[in-house]
Amino acid sequence: MPCEVKPRFVLLYGSQKGQAESLAEGIAEVAEEHGLAAELSCLNHNEKYNLETENAPVVFIVSTTGDGEPPDNALQFVKRIKEKTLSPDHYKHLCYALLALGDTNYANFCNCGKTIERRLQELGAKQFYATGYADDGTGLEVVVEPWIEGLWKAIKGALSKMASNKAAFVKGLAADSPRGAPDSTMPDVQLNLLRITDQQSRESIKAPVSKSAAAASPPAPGTHAAVSDLRPAVPTGSSVLASRSPGASAVSASAPETPGTDDGRPRVSPPASLTRSLPPLSESSLNLPALPPPYLDVSLQEADPAGEAVGPSNVEALSAAPVCRAVQLTTGDSVKTALLVELDVSAHPMVTYHPGDSFDVFCPNRAAEVEEALHRLGLSDQRNHRVHVSLLKDTKKKGAQVPSYMSQNISLLYLLTWCLEIRSVPKKALLRALVEHTGHSGQRRRLQELCSRQGSADYNLYVRDCGLSVPELLAAFPTCSPPLSLLLEHLPKLQPRPYSAASSCLRHPGKLRFVFSVVEFPACSWRPAGRRGLCTGWLFDLINPVLLSPGEDESSVSPAPPKIHVSLRPNRSFRPPSEPSAPFIMVGPGTGVAPFIGFLQQREQQRKDDAEAVFGETWLFFGCRHRDGDFLFREELEGFVSSGTLSQLKVCFSRDDHEEEEAGASSARPRYVQHNLLLASRPVTDILLRRGGYLYVCGDAKNMAKDVNNALMEMIQTELQVDQLEAMKTLAALREEKRYLQDIWG
Numbered sequence: 119m120p121c122e123v124k125p126r127f128v129l130l131y132g133s134q135k136g137q138a139e140s141l142a143e144g145i146a147e148v149a150e151e152h153g154l155a156a157e158l159s160c161l162n163h164n165e166k167y168n169l170e171t172e173n174a175p176v177v178f179i180v181s182t183t184g185d186g187e188p189p190d191n192a193l194q195f196v197k198r199i200k201e202k203t204l205s206p207d208h209y210k211h212l213c214y215a216l217l218a219l220g221d222t223n224y225a226n227f228c229n230c231g232k233t234i235e236r237r238l239q240e241l242g243a244k245q246f247y248a249t250g251y252a253d254d255g256t257g258l259e260v261v262v263e264p265w266i267e268g269l270w271k272a273i274k275g276a277l278s279k280m281a282s283n284k285a286a287f288v289k290g291l292a293a294d295s296p297r298g299a300p301d302s303t304m305p306d307v308q309l310n311l312l313r314i315t316d317q318q319s320r321e322s323i324k325a326p327v328s329k330s331a332a333a334a335s336p337p338a339p340g341t342h343a344a345v346s347d348l349r350p351a352v353p354t355g356s357s358v359l360a361s362r363s364p365g366a367s368a369v370s371a372s373a374p375e376t377p378g379t380d381d382g383r384p385r386v387s388p389p390a391s392l393t394r395s396l397p398p399l400s401e402s403s404l405n406l407p408a409l410p411p412p413y414l415d416v417s418l419q420e421a422d423p424a425g426e427a428v429g430p431s432n433v434e435a436l437s438a439a440p441v442c443r444a445v446q447l448t449t450g451d452s453v454k455t456a457l458l459v460e461l462d463v464s465a466h467p468m469v470t471y472h473p474g475d476s477f478d479v480f481c482p483n484r485a486a487e488v489e490e491a492l493h494r495l496g497l498s499d500q501r502n503h504r505v506h507v508s509l510l511k512d513t514k515k516k517g518a519q520v521p522s523y524m525s526q527n528i529s530l531l532y533l534l535t536w537c538l539e540i541r542s543v544p545k546k547a548l549l550r551a552l553v554e555h556t557g558h559s560g561q562r563r564r565l566q567e568l569c570s571r572q573g574s575a576d577y578n579l580y581v582r583d584c585g586l587s588v589p590e591l592l593a594a595f596p597t598c599s600p601p602l603s604l605l606l607e608h609l610p611k612l613q614p615r616p617y618s619a620a621s622s623c624l625r626h627p628g629k630l631r632f633v634f635s636v637v638e639f640p641a642c643s644w645r646p647a648g649r650r651g652l653c654t655g656w657l658f659d660l661i662n663p664v665l666l667s668p669g670e671d672e673s674s675v676s677p678a679p680p681k682i683h684v685s686l687r688p689n690r691s692f693r694p695p696s697e698p699s700a701p702f703i704m705v706g707p708g709t710g711v712a713p714f715i716g717f718l719q720q721r722e723q724q725r726k727d728d729a730e731a732v733f734g735e736t737w738l739f740f741g742c743r744h745r746d747g748d749f750l751f752r753e754e755l756e757g758f759v760s761s762g763t764l765s766q767l768k769v770c771f772s773r774d775d776h777e778e779e780e781a782g783a784s785s786a787r788p789r790y791v792q793h794n795l796l797l798a799s800r801p802v803t804d805i806l807l808r809r810g811g812y813l814y815v816c817g818d819a820k821n822m823a824k825d826v827n828n829a830l831m832e833m834i835q836t837e838l839q840v841d842q843l844e845a846m847k848t849l850a851a852l853r854e855e856k857r858y859l860q861d862i863w864g
């Protein structure tokens with residue numbers, strides 16, 4: 119078999135939830151098709167790469183988490199390159215490209231990528247390809263796909279430039295050297311050609327579907343039929359699937375198409391949906407992503423279910439805190455149900471928190487969905503078998519590893535319940551992999567469309583934006599029967615959900631309160647009404663037996679308190695000002711008010727403890743739908759005003775008292791927090807711009823935080839008489855000084 123030496127490049131990722139990691143893996147998979155060898159590594163595994171001496175191009179794929187922080191597995195790297203002792207030419211030998219992932223719904227968009235890039239440049243590294251900033255808020259693929267497409271040419275360009283620079287250098291040395299030989303300390307250009315691999319055959323994929331609805335039996339995993347109509351190679355390393363036969367008008371994954379009704383009138387075509395496409399997509403040739411190579415070998419072994427672990431996988435590191443109080447904060451007819459939970463953390467000294475901190479709640483997948491998954495996998499009878507996971511011999515996946523959370527001594531039931539986010543939104547790589555395990559030709563074609571470049575809009579509409587889960591996808595594509603190993607390869611780790619502390623330890627020693635609203639997903643054709651968010655639905659069911667209605671007496675409920683596994687997530691910046699005299703403004707509609715209850719409880723206690731101290735003004739902007747339905751913490755907030763702890767409470771109701779507005783009256787009442795901010799523009803800007811004050815925003819990232827930001831821009835423009843750019847700079851400076859802080863989610 120012919121051997122080929124491929125030039126190498128280094129591919130480093132930093133990933134919190136696996137997106138950057140899976141993109142990096144995807145790039146590594148197809149590198150060979152582009153005649154390159156990728157050396158893939160996580161940024162934290164610095165024993166696997168050495169940037170100090172690296173002479174091949176380096177590609178970084180990094181995401182951002184929290185309030186602009188690096189992902190956990192990039193933290194050490196970022197810390198290292200931030201060392202002040204590094205000289206400005208530390209990385210002058212380095213050639214890099216960077217793809218930053220972020221979400222414009224959050225502050226500090228792509229901050230980790232920007233930080234790495236800034237430091238690389240400060241340390242002398244040269245960029246060989248323009249940085250991509252991909253936005254999860256609008257769809258990562260909008261930037262990611264063209265960026266990857268252009269990457270290959272850029273790497274080759276960088277390699278040949280490096281080679282010719284080095285050749286010129288060597289030539290110069292040869293001319294200078296009395297013996298005419300290159301300096302042996304100079305790294306050899308050939309160092310870039312370390313890998314010797316077999317000629318890789320291009321992935322072959324199935325032929326396009328016919329209109330027939332006949333279900334074929336699914337192919338054996340990993341086998342591929344030869345393609346009948348492949349176009350010439352495509353630049354991304356993906357495959358091109360031929361269009362359907364001319365004249366075809368739609369592809370339905372569920373039923374055969376019939377050309378007309380019995381009486382000869384043409385049938386009206388149903389609209390496009392998750393399982394059905396319309397022209398032009400249904401007639402289009404498709405560029406498919408490369409088939410992700412399998413890499414896990416999974417076997418099941420009969421075992422005694424006794425002694426099986428219960429609770430989250432890292433249970434030793436968590437605190438199991440009993441619920442000592444649970445109250446419904448909203449009335450029964452409210453659109454969203456908000457609940458307050460009080461935990462007894464007195465037995466857990468590590469849960470010592472400060473106002474502004476949040477903590478992670480560890481919840482399991484829903485039992486019914488786990489059952490459904492077991493049934494779908496045909497493994498219901500093996501639920502108590504131990505799962506043995508190892509790396510598949512000869513896997514083609516670069517840098518393949520058995521995920522650390524799949525420990526060897528757990529049952530299948532435990533794995534599906536506590537370890538995997540079985541509800542995660544399927545990524546395109548998973549859709550691509552599922553094609554190979556789908557019997558019905560129409561369903562295969564639809565899955566191909568959804569992961570193809572041409573089907574991007576459909577993917578966004580029917581998969582991403584509506585939060586389609588993997589079980590929902592499998593329900594919609596009934597002939598898709600993936601093996602367990604494939605799901606283990608593609609489903610991410612089940613993540614804990616963070617909640618902001620809504621209390622202060624000073625007021626409630628040994629107690630931790632939080633507030634959440636129950637997420638409800640709207641019904642649609644593949645999702646019945648009543649599906650709740652995973653954690654909020656679980657919490658709701660858990661606390662329901664001990665739940666008090668507003669005003670209800672605690673003594674009336676006395677079942678054994680349920681326990682919740684939590685761990686603290688300290689927030690170093692979202693804290694009340696350290697100097698008590700600094701004025702501060704809090705903007706927290708809905709459950710976004712939670713941390714501010716903690717801020718105000720702490721302030722109230724401090725005022726009691728030190729009557730002589732000078733305390734700055736405090737403002738709170740709160741908003742909800744109805745004064746009588748979901749005005750959370752109303753009594754407590756009004757109490758803070760009466761005691762002087764809260765200087766100004768500005769509340770608005772988006773669905774109350776707006777008749778005059780609807781009738782066109784000119785003096786409309788404020789509906790949303792940003793309207794009240796605009797009405798208080800003078801004192802708010804005074805606090806922020808002249809009195810060294812602070813502004814905190816907490817709650818919904820998708821709309822509220824942006825609207826508040828826009829209102830602040832408008833206020834600064836008016837107050838300082840500056841243009842939009844100047845106002846943006848002023849806000850950026852406030853962020854930089856940590857006087858404009860956000861704790862937002864969505």
Ligand code: FAD
Pocket residue numbers: 476541583584585615616617618619632633634635637638639640650651652653654655709712861862863864
């Ligand atoms: P999931 O099952 O995870 O579902 C939520 C997901 O579904 C989200 O990605 C959302 O975008 C998506 N989604 C929701 N509705 C729809 C829809 N109609 N169509 C399509 N997709 C949809 N929450 C609080 O209530 N109180 C808090 O104090 C709080 N503090 C937080 C602090 C931090 C630092 C962070 C990051 C988040 C905080 N959250 C808080 C949010 C919380 O962590 C959870 O995300 C939230 O409770 C939902 O969890 P879940 O498991 O029930 O929902």
